Amino acid sequence: RAIRMMIPPAWQNVDTMDADLRAFYEFNSMHMEPWDGPAGLVTTDGRYAVCLLDRNGLRPSRWVVTKDGFITVASEIGTYSYKPEDVVAKGRIGP
Structure with missing residues (x-):
């Protein structure tokens, strides 16, 4: 809802x-x-995380998953300080 x-x-x-x-x-x-x-929204039930953009999809939102299990979703690079070698996966949320 x-x-x-x-x-x-x-x-x-x-x-x-x-x-x-x-x-x-x-x-x-x-x-x-x-x-x-909001420009973007992140929800979770504790098992799955869902990320989505606003209906216009004009503002970027990037995600990074690190070896220690952290998931970062933000519109700006560098929001969370991590080492490049610790990155498991990364990408951009599409509209």
């Missing part, structure tokens, strides 16, 4: 959308504009 409210899709012209989902977006559109949300 939080993700759908903070980062809604472009739902207004989707004719096949479920009526309950349309009502959800119509109600919440009174409280928050689509561009008021």
Whole structure:
């Protein structure tokens, strides 16, 4: 619910959308504009991590996984200090 409210899709012209989902977006559109949300969002259930960009996908978000199990997601390089040899994987989150 939080993700759908903070980062809604472009739902207004989707004719096949479920009526309950349309009502959800119509109600919440009174409280928050689509561009008021975060540039990116990270959620986890303790087992999986999910990272996504805002619906426009204009601001970059990069991720790095290190040997010690840390996952860093940020819009700027150098947010977390790590040695290049400790990097297991890295990349960029797409829109």
